[in-house]
Amino acid sequence: MRDKIEQVLFSEAQIADRIREMGAQIEADYKDKGGLLLIGVLRGVAVFFGDMMRAIDLPLDIDFMSISSYGSSTRSSGVVRILKDLDENITGRHVVILEDIIDTGLTLSYLVRLLQERRPASLEICTLLDKPSRRLIEVPVKYTGFTIPDQFVVGYGLDYDQKFRNLPFVGVLKPEVYAGK
Numbered sequence: 001m002r003d004k005i006e007q008v009l010f011s012e013a014q015i016a017d018r019i020r021e022m023g024a025q026i027e028a029d030y031k032d033k034g035g036l037l038l039i040g041v042l043r044g045v046a047v048f049f050g051d052m053m054r055a056i057d058l059p060l061d062i063d064f065m066s067i068s069s070y071g072s073s074t075r076s077s078g079v080v081r082i083l084k085d086l087d088e089n090i091t092g093r094h095v096v097i098l099e100d101i102i103d104t105g106l107t108l109s110y111l112v113r114l115l116q117e118r119r120p121a122s123l124e125i126c127t128l129l130d131k132p133s134r135r136l137i138e139v140p141v142k143y144t145g146f147t148i149p150d151q152f153v154v155g156y157g158l159d160y161d162q163k164f165r166n167l168p169f170v171g172v173l174k175p176e177v178y179a180g181k
Contacts, residue, residue: 001164005154005171010146012168015128015156016051018145022126023055025143026096033094033121035059039086041111042066044100044165047157048128048145052098063088069107080110095120096143100157101129105137112139129153129170146170152178 010018030036036056040049042064053060066084095115102108108125115123126143133150152175154160155167160178 001167004164004174004177005167006174007172008169009148009151009153009172010156010170015145015170019048019051019055022143022145023052023057026052026056026126027058030058030094030096035061035094037061037063037088037090037093037095037120038098039090039095039115040064040098041100041107042084044157044159045098045128047165048100049098052126061088061093065111067107067111080107082114090115090118090120092119092121094122096124096126099125099127101131101153102127102139102141103131103134105135105139108139109137128156129158 036058038049038053038060040046040062043066053062063086064084065082065086068081068083069079097111097115099108112123112125124142125139127141128145130141130144130147131150132147151172152160153170154164154173155170157165158170159165160173164173
């Protein structure tokens, strides 16, 4: 699989360092809030989610949502479908949404509106990767791991057609792998 990677953007060590920094920032921001609910947006967030929750030394609850707007394409369709909703009630709770990557902002903007209707005490966004050059709708991201250029990236939970998630780094996929899709 590594032979299909054009360039490693962030190594395993760089990701681990940045997650520790973000975890410390979240800890400081929520230390006196009486608990935190982390919501992961599946599936790409799985690796990042596990590492982030271990980097936060606070009482945590966790939950997951599964939302689709891509299918097997490399570009968002703009049509958002909820495949799995939350099990936890978020009313009156401090919530941080964890995302693997923010691209157009369409999916996340929809999710934020949906969750705000459920009246959390606070709602913030934490993303491993932010690709602002592709943004169609601005979303308020409080915690950002890395800002990246408009390249198709995989690894560390991010996939192309359900492959490459298990790479321990974030890398740029060679265009010939997804050309014509």
